[in-house]
Amino acid sequence: DTEVTQTPKHLVMGMTNKKSLKCEQHMGHRAMYWYKQKAKKPPELMFVYSYEKLSINESVPSRFSPECPNSSLLNLHLHALQPEDSALYLCASSQNAGGNQPQHFGDGTRLSIL
């Protein structure tokens, strides 16, 4: 079992739907991350939150909207997605926002856009 919990595990949605992905960690980590992973590819960084503030946005389209309500929770709000957005979405956390700390990953949400 991973220490980073992501829900739901699978999500199928139409292009006009609004949905949210949730990520939770209780390790006291102060940095949290969203990644997108396509099949047979490494994860691609989308967003970084450091002490609940957005610190990195890797030019992600506005149809993806991150939110960090508190130090344990990270959400990714989805609206008007495209078929090419179908992927595995991974959440990760690390102890600090800097230094050389490893990231701890959840098992991801498998997203399919119809």
Next chain:
Amino acid sequence: AQSVTQLDSHVSVSEGTPVLLRCNYSSSYSPSLFWYVQHPNKGLQLLLKYTSAATLVKGINGFEAEFKKSETSFHLTKPSAHMSDAAEYFCVVILDNYGQNFVFGPGTRLSVLP
């Protein structure tokens, strides 16, 4: 530019034989390096990390890696492969001094034959 190269996209070994997964990096300063494993439909699990301490790093499940600065390499090894080792393996370098930006290698898929 900082980058990570994994020389083999696919490695196939027989059960009980040694495993060697190769990783070379390019970095303008002393890097922090990690190996992660990803089993199908799962998130990434940290195998081991190098953060400028001992150059031979021992990880979980019998894996180890040796940091060689002169060769800019961080190859992953295991003396005897198990069927459960079949997975995707990613070598990762921390890109910047803030430690937030992981740079992933393209990945190596390890197959273990009975």
